[in-house]
Amino acid sequence: MATEHLPAPRLSAEDVRHIATLCRIGMTDEEVERMREELALIIGEVRVIQGVDTTGVEPTGHSVEGIHTVWRDDVARPAMSVSDTLANAPRREGDYIRVQAVME
């Protein structure tokens, strides 16, 4: 594990477009190019952790010991009203949120 290698922090425009598609952020060619340079810099910066020997070290997900999956009692309680829940919806139809067709 300590000897694993990362590809050099060289990103192609294609890589950036692929990531942008995964997280659904539209980008112009110019934005792709700027982001490519900036991401490469930051990835270069964070790669220092590759030098840390983590053999046999357990990962930490969050920092509080003793708290695991928390359950509450299965008791009904008042929830937010439909009108409050939908108050910020960009487009409504009755008590539904209207979205564009998922499949064309």
Place this chain on the structure above:
Amino acid sequence: MAAPTSDLHYLTVREMADALRARRMSSYELTQAHLLRIERLDPSLGAYLAVTAERALAQARAADERIANGTAGPLTGIPMQLKDNLSTGGVRTTCASRILENYTPAYDATVARRLADAGAVLLGKGNMDEFAMGSSTETSAYKPARNPWDTDRVPGGSSGGPAVAVAAGEAAFSLGSDTGGSIRQPAALCGVVGLKPTYGAVSRYGLIAFASSLDQIGPFTRTVEDAALVMNAIAGYDPNDSTSMPAPAPDFLLGLNDGIRGLRVGIVCEFMGDGIDPDVANATRIAIAELERLGATVRDVSLPHANAALAVYYIIAPTECSANLSRYDGVKFGMSDQDTKGLWPAMESTRRHGFGAEVKRRILLGTYALSSGYYDAYYLKAQQVRTIIRREFAEAFQQVDVLVTPTSPTVAFKLGERISDPVRMHASDVCTVPVNIAGIPGISVPCGFVHGLPVGLQILGPHLSEPTLLRVAHAYEQATGWHRMHPGI
């Protein structure tokens, strides 16, 4: 007899509460004085994204009634601010982002609710870096905030608005959030007290999420005692936050005046040399000498992996943010492109126009670190190094009671100086980030000036050591009196 109006805004929370209780002034007058000061100063300082004047005056009237009928608590009638990533039911909450420009939450964050129940008066919402991503408040989609000690300089970030509001007397106290230093660093740069509590000590319910395993809410105040007063109102178990500590919160005022004789202080040597401005390091050394004079014993302590914390942070925070911010899709709430045809193109357009450059950069970075082929090398590795950093802190706290470092490696920098250089901006957080990685509490307390700009001393302790941190910071503050210095505005 009314206190002189010119001084009202720099009274401490405690002094304001005493004056209200003694009927030397009303909350209505106090609130009005703050609203006037905001009106006068904020066009040049930018501490507020929204001022809720009418609501504030109504809350002040209600507070005055509570004071009159004897049901007031220590925060009743005290005018305060909340950072704009804390949900306020019926009050717009934007996170300083275009994507939430017209978003009005239907519910209160737990901290907002607890302060309202305590009778505190909400003056408005604090400016910040967009989605709390930044160290200068320059990534706010609306306007930058400016440092009241020198308005050509940044107040720090991401909770720049809260730091400025408290430093300039535009609020008696404020709440911010701290994911990698976003309370402590702006507190240091503006010369006020900022406390990042232990992860889980204050409920995150209603805090608009950035990096859920690191985010924590805490107070900005002008004195350490005031921070304890605010903590008494906001800390404690909340069933609505699954990472809330299932233990009763202590009385944070208890033992505040007990002094620090015999306290074991560790100086983190990694944060006293390279990368720290020599004048800032010097101010820190003078502060440490003061702790010694007050009866503490001092030794050097090493945290060999502390310098890797920044890299760990810039993997973990963006990965969590990329997941948290996927909810802004233009479907359920927030900005929504209704003109672009097709579900995915409309979503891509909404997110392109709704998010600023820094937020996009972090979402992309996080998506990259989580994507197939990179997960083990970045995310898993970062979580392992996180374990090592936690252990190093735990070992250090077997030798000493508290650790001290400068809060920020430099004093406030100029607007525009770092905004186009993300790597340099990230370096602003080098001393504060390890604390979030380990989930421990940290406080920044004013410890002097370099070239007329405030310097902060950061004091760290093990999980749930807030009472100790407050006691140390209070002893230092009372011995030095830096809290009596205010910007000449």
